[in-house]
Amino acid sequence: MEENERLxxxxxxxxxxxxxxxxxxxxxxxxxxxVEQLAAVFSVNK
Structure with a gap:
């Protein structure tokens, strides 16, 4: 899991x-x- 950010x-x-x-x-x-902070927490496309 450490190698896979999406996981x-x-x-x-x-x-x-x-x-x-x-x-x-x-x-x-x-x-x-x-709102921006929450979006950053739940953003999968980093």
Missing amino acids: FKLKEMEYVEKIAEKIGGITVSGNGGM
Whole structure:
């Protein structure tokens, strides 16, 4: 998995999905770059 960045991102998204299933709600506060930061986290085409 360390050699394959796409596989690593897929596994990362699977963990996020499992965590999200257990959360009832999310409140987000932060700077104006929050959307860009989230897009970078979930971007598979790096």
